[in-house]
Amino acid sequence: MQADYFEKKKRSTRLFLAILGVVTVISIIITEYNVVKGFSSLPKAVEWGLANFYPTQESLTKLPAILDKLIETLLVSIAATTTGAVMALLFAILGSNTTRVNAFFGSISRGIATIFRNIDVAAWAMILLFSFGQSSLTGYFALFFGSFGFLTRAFVETIDEVSGSSVEALQATGAGYFSIIFQSVIPSSLPQMISWILFMIETNIRSATLIGLLTGSGIGFTFNLYYKSLNYDVASLVVVVIIVAILFIESVSNYVRRAVL
Amino acid sequence: MTALLEVNHVSKQFGSDTKALSDVNFSVNEGEFVSIIGPSGAGKSTLLRCINRMIDATSGEIIFDNMNVMNLKKKDLKKVRTKIGMIFQHYNLVNRLSVIENTLHGNLGKKSTLAGVLGLYSQEEKEQAVNILHVLGLDEHIYKRADQLSGGQKQRVGIARALIQDPRMLLCDEPIASLDPNSAKIIMDHLRNISTKLGITVLVNLHQVDVALKYSDKIIGVNHGQVVYNGSPKDITKEDIQLIYGSEAEDLIFDVGGIHAS
Amino acid sequence: MEANEQLTSAKQLLDPQLQKKIRIKTLTKSSVVIRSTLIILALLSIYAFISFDYKQLDVGEAVLSTFANLKAMFLEPHLKHFTFTHALYQVFVTLGLAFLTTLFGAIIAVFLGLLAAENLTNKRVSSMIKGSVAFIRAVPTVLWVLIFAVAAGLGSVAAVIGMTFHSVSYLVKAYSESFEELDNGVIEALQASGANWWQIIFQAVIPSSLTYMISWTFLRFEINFAVAIAMGAAAGAGGIGFDMFMASNFYLDIREIGAITYFVLAIAILLEMVAIRFKKKLKVNG
Ligand SMILES: Nc1ncnc2c1ncn2[C@@H]1O[C@H](COP(=O)(O)OP(=O)(O)OP(=O)(O)O)[C@@H](O)[C@H]1O
Ligand SMILES: [Mg+2]
Numbered sequence: 001m002q003a004d005y006f007e008k009k010k011r012s013t014r015l016f017l018a019i020l021g022v023v024t025v026i027s028i029i030i031t032e033y034n035v036v037k038g039f040s041s042l043p044k045a046v047e048w049g050l051a052n053f054y055p056t057q058e059s060l061t062k063l064p065a066i067l068d069k070l071i072e073t074l075l076v077s078i079a080a081t082t083t084g085a086v087m088a089l090l091f092a093i094l095g096s097n098t099t100r101v102n103a104f105f106g107s108i109s110r111g112i113a114t115i116f117r118n119i120d121v122a123a124w125a126m127i128l129l130f131s132f133g134q135s136s137l138t139g140y141f142a143l144f145f146g147s148f149g150f151l152t153r154a155f156v157e158t159i160d161e162v163s164g165s166s167v168e169a170l171q172a173t174g175a176g177y178f179s180i181i182f183q184s185v186i187p188s189s190l191p192q193m194i195s196w197i198l199f200m201i202e203t204n205i206r207s208a209t210l211i212g213l214l215t216g217s218g219i220g221f222t223f224n225l226y227y228k229s230l231n232y233d234v235a236s237l238v239v240v241v242i243i244v245a246i247l248f249i250e251s252v253s254n255y256v257r258r259a260v261l
Numbered sequence: 262m263t264a265l266l267e268v269n270h271v272s273k274q275f276g277s278d279t280k281a282l283s284d285v286n287f288s289v290n291e292g293e294f295v296s297i298i299g300p301s302g303a304g305k306s307t308l309l310r311c312i313n314r315m316i317d318a319t320s321g322e323i324i325f326d327n328m329n330v331m332n333l334k335k336k337d338l339k340k341v342r343t344k345i346g347m348i349f350q351h352y353n354l355v356n357r358l359s360v361i362e363n364t365l366h367g368n369l370g371k372k373s374t375l376a377g378v379l380g381l382y383s384q385e386e387k388e389q390a391v392n393i394l395h396v397l398g399l400d401e402h403i404y405k406r407a408d409q410l411s412g413g414q415k416q417r418v419g420i421a422r423a424l425i426q427d428p429r430m431l432l433c434d435e436p437i438a439s440l441d442p443n444s445a446k447i448i449m450d451h452l453r454n455i456s457t458k459l460g461i462t463v464l465v466n467l468h469q470v471d472v473a474l475k476y477s478d479k480i481i482g483v484n485h486g487q488v489v490y491n492g493s494p495k496d497i498t499k500e501d502i503q504l505i506y507g508s509e510a511e512d513l514i515f516d517v518g519g520i521h522a523s
Numbered sequence: 524m525e526a527n528e529q530l531t532s533a534k535q536l537l538d539p540q541l542q543k544k545i546r547i548k549t550l551t552k553s554s555v556v557i558r559s560t561l562i563i564l565a566l567l568s569i570y571a572f573i574s575f576d577y578k579q580l581d582v583g584e585a586v587l588s589t590f591a592n593l594k595a596m597f598l599e600p601h602l603k604h605f606t607f608t609h610a611l612y613q614v615f616v617t618l619g620l621a622f623l624t625t626l627f628g629a630i631i632a633v634f635l636g637l638l639a640a641e642n643l644t645n646k647r648v649s650s651m652i653k654g655s656v657a658f659i660r661a662v663p664t665v666l667w668v669l670i671f672a673v674a675a676g677l678g679s680v681a682a683v684i685g686m687t688f689h690s691v692s693y694l695v696k697a698y699s700e701s702f703e704e705l706d707n708g709v710i711e712a713l714q715a716s717g718a719n720w721w722q723i724i725f726q727a728v729i730p731s732s733l734t735y736m737i738s739w740t741f742l743r744f745e746i747n748f749a750v751a752i753a754m755g756a757a758a759g760a761g762g763i764g765f766d767m768f769m770a771s772n773f774y775l776d777i778r779e780i781g782a783i784t785y786f787v788l789a790i791a792i793l794l795e796m797v798a799i800r801f802k803k804k805l806k807v808n809g
Contacts, residue, residue, distance in 0.1 A: 024626060027619035030612075031679045031761065038680050045674035045684070053670065075571035082568040118791035119784060122753035122764070126771035127596065127780060131588040136575040141589075162356075169353035169419075172313055173426055174342030174370030179377025183366060184355050191357070191553070194560055206663040213665060213757045214768075217576070220665075227669060239666055246661040259556040361547050380547075387545035404549045 055237035062234050066222055066241055073218040074245065076139050077204035084147030085197050088113070091148075092155030098164045099185055101177075110156065117149025125211040139211045139218060143204045154196040155189070163188045191260040198253035205246055264288040264324075265430060265462050266312065271321030273307055273486075281307040282318070282486040289479070291429075294456040294463045296473035296494075299483035300506050305466040308483065309432045312464070313345045314338055326429060343370035346423025346461075350435040352415040354422075356408035360399060363407050363418050364390040367425035386425075393421045397451060413444025420451060430462040431455065438468060445469075449476050470502065596781030604774055605766055614786050617755060617762035621747035623683055628690025629740050635691065636698030637724060642710065643702060652695065659692040664750055668758040682760030686750055690743055697743075701735035702728055738801040745794045752787060763787060 028035060091109040093099045100106035124142035132138040166184040175183070212220020219238060226234040266289040273282040281304045289295050297305050310316040312323055314330055323330040330341060346367070354363045368386055369377045376382075382390075394403055397417045402410060407418060416436060423431055433452065437445035453476050456463045467473045473480060474494040482490030482505035490501045548554075602610060638644050639652040659667075668685030675681045705728055713723045729736075755764020763783060770779040 020626070023622060027622045030616050031619040031623065031683070033623060033679045033683055037675065038683060041671070041675035041680060042684060045671050048674045049670065053673075072574075072576065075567065075574060078564060079568040079571035079575075082564050114792060114795070115788065118788050118795060120749040120752050120787070120791075122756050123767060123780075123784060123787065126756065126767060127592065127777070127784075128589060129771065130592050130775075130777060131585040132580060133578060135578040135580045137577065137580065137582065137585070140575070165349065165351055165353040166355045168315065169347065169349060169422070170366055170369060172315060172342060172345070172347035172432075173367050173422070174339040175366070175372075176339065176369070176374055176377055178374050179369040179372065182378040183362075183369060183380055187358050188355050190557060194557060197564070209663040210665045210753055210757055223666065223669075232673075239662060239670075242663065242666070243658065243661040247657065250657070250661070256556055256560055260553050260560070357553075359547065359549050361545075365547065382547065384544065387547060391545060406551070 052232045053236045054233065055240060056233040059231075059233040059237045062226075062237065063241075066219070066234075066238055069219045069222045070241055070245055072136065073139075073208045073212065073220075074205060076136055076218065077143060077201055077208050080140050080143035081147050081151075081197055081200045081204055084144045085151050085193070085200070087148050088151035088155050089193070091152045092159055093181060093185070095152065096156045096159040098160050098167050099181060110152070113149050113152035115149070116145050117153060119145070119149075121146040121207045122210060122214060125214050129215050134216045136217060138215045139208055142211055143207060146207065147200050147204060151196060151200060155193055158189045158192040158196070159185055162192060194260055195253075195257050198249075198256060202246060202249055202253065205242075205249065209242060263291060265291045265293075265326060266464075267322075267324040268308075268312070269322040269324070271308075271311060271318045271323060273304070273311060273316065274319045280486055282311070285321070285483075285486070285488055287481055287488055287491050289430075289462055289464065292456060292460045292462055293478045294453060294476060295465070295479045295481060296477040297464065297466050297481045297483060298468070298470060298473050298505060303483045304486040305483055306434050307486075309434050309464065309466055312432060313342050313347060315347075339370055343426055344429045346426050346428040346431045348416070348419045348423055348431060348433040348436045350438045352407075352412075352419045354407040354415055354418055357406060359404050359406060360394065360410070360418050360421075361387070361390050361403050364394060364421040364425055367422040370426065390421070390425055393424050394418075397421055411444070412440050413447060416440065416444070416448050417451065420448070420455075424455070428461060430464065433463065433465040435466050435468060437472070445472070452476070592777050596777050596784065599778050600781035600785060601778045602782045603776060603779055604770065605779075610763065610766065610783060610786055613761075613763040613766055614790060617751045617764060618748065618790065620679065620682060620686070620751040620754070620760060620762055621744055624686035624690050624751070625740060625744040625747050627683070627687045628694050628743065629736075631687070631691045632694035632698055633729075633736075635695045636702060637728070639695055639699035640702035640728075642705065642707060643720075643724070643728065649699075653699070656692040656695045659688055660696075664689045665754065665757050668754055668760065672758065677759035679761055682751070682754045682758060685758075686747060686754065689750070690747060693743055693746075694739060697739040698732070698736055701732040701739070705731055741801045742798055745791075745798045748791065748794060 027033070091113055094101060094105050095110040095113065097106070100109075121142045124145050125138060128138045128141050132141065163185045166188060167180055170180045170184050208218055209220040209223070212218035212222075213224050214220075216224075219242065223235055223238040226232075226238065268285055268287050271282055271285045272280070274280055285308060297308065299305050307316060311318040312325070312330070314333075318331060321331070325341060326344065328337075328341065330338070333341060355366070362380070365380075365382050365386060368382065372381075391403065394400060397420060399414065399417055399421070402414060407415060410418065419436075431452070436452070437448050440448065449472060452463055452465065455461050465473075465477075474497065477494050480490060480492065480494050480497060481488055482501065484505050484507065489504050490497065605613075635652055635656070639649050639656070641649045664686055667688045668682050671684045672678075672681035675684065709727050709731070710723055713727055718726065751760065751762055752764035752767070754760035755762040755766075756768035757764075759765065763786060767780060767783045767787075770776050770783060
């Protein structure tokens, strides 16, 4: 009996490891990943980074221009998140099992959000590039669509989690649909929703850099410019600026989270 | 005395194979305090929720205040619901709002959509809320957030929310199941007072047979979705208890004579 | 009603102070912060729309043409420059990238996660690792990839290393938090029986956090699939992302993007469904 149990456990562990090994080998082959090069290039990269990838005195002259682009990127991220959140709230209320008007609209609104969420922002950027060119709106809409999709799912979960019971209570008092939404659903889910919005802003700033690279705008474009022209000192300054910005926003949102939740 | 509530031949089917209620009949008089007892899964919660149509019964007739609740349109249903307060095992308060806001929620059913959305309440309503909270002994907690209260206090807020509706009847689904004996007694005393002094009809689902026998004017015993006992707590016998809870429960249920003595 | 009479009589008992205007909203720190956060975000968004670099764009026209593009994309998808099997193969390349980076990330993150869990090491080591991990996370993945590409050349090697960096930082946070949730009593009990650190890790810590770890790892795999597409497009990592980039920037073929998007959507939605399963498990066990 006991021996059996351990034997079985051992066997399933072995099977799991074998499958993992096989998938790993297949992955290495099809991605043409060179394992040796992978390991050897790590120290090389560190060595190169220490020798070249740091801001110099001269690169600091570019700082004002970089900050300009950083602010543009931050604003795009924030605007996309807040407008995406408003739309997500609408869809989440329609899509949540607690607050939906009926099952049909519920599935429709969740389905729409699923599609938007699962098309990556990079893909949205490439699609939007056709019509919006290199304006800020390309990045804005790409992030807006992604945020809308992600936040809808997060908000639906939040609503179902926190407001189910009080919604039932207000229905029992005969309260109308909108009264229930505004007096019960929103007050109880708002803190959690704000936490998700702040998380989304952080994520969007990182994605905005990527979109900037693809579409030639914002801080991503600035990085690309200096990176491609081998001005690694300025490129590294861009990275430092991004790191500072993201860590700053992270600490602000941690503060808000602690105060709010 | 006239019947405020009549439940006639009510059945409820969940899906294709769960029959939660089958042919339930009883009536409740104005001002009566009625306890519904029965084992887990007997259909007590379902029965209570059918009365204010939180759940739609499959068939039968529910007459409340001379109106058949089952046929009501959405708007009329809401109107009936404003006359029926409901109290829950887990209180179902909006945790992040204050005690007084939660209490005032009982008035939402009578408000226009706009006033409800904005949470606009008249001075009179606010005064009434303060009074009710005073009667329930919650003066010190009026501005506390609901999640900072103890279970017993939360349940009193739940009662306040129901009372501000100025209801004809209260439906209470296991109001004391999550409370310690002391808080449970306070809640049951309040409910009994509401029935005796304010003349509000009270219907309570209970798991504590002794409590049910002590407080009620009438006991309805439910098992497997059917009413198996309907009568005064004084007349209940050991056999009735066995019928309600099943014969295996024999050892669990203490001597009925002892209950009546206490 | 009788009830009302009762209540009016109760009113007379109250002290006169209550007769004055009764407020119902209370100002707590939480509500103040919520309100100011919302106001600040709204103001910043408005300012953003004013200051956007519109580049003489006719917004209405652009929106309309985007609708037309979306319609062409989703309703008339086709593959012209790639074959179906090629696209399918590239999807697997992208999945392979996601798999490798998740696997490497998970292996490294287990060790770092153990060191980062406060209850398993000490506060100094823990905060040091958590700090460096936060630093790594702050740099967008694409920048890591591009930085490594200088040393390793553009391609899967740089992509795998760069994406692994990010996976490590994400998973260390997730793992160490689930290790920290372990009941201290369990560790104490094993220590009392004379078990050493490694024995405690492998007999108590990892087995009890395993479901969490698997769920988080899968969530990261889902994220890495999306990241791998983006890296294909922006950093020459290959896979379906690169084809998408070609379709968009070189062939300018919106219908081909549509076809590729369908491939990506199918896999992504599949992964999401599995991830939701895992997440439910997380909740049941948590
Ligand atoms: N929404 C539902 N869908 C399907 N079946 C349900 C639903 N609600 C209740 N039931 C079933 O109906 C039966 C009666 O449930 P009900 O909740 O009314 O019992 P109860 O007497 O209140 O039990 P308890 O004392 O545990 O609260 C049970 O078999 C239950 O599984
Ligand atoms: Mg019940």
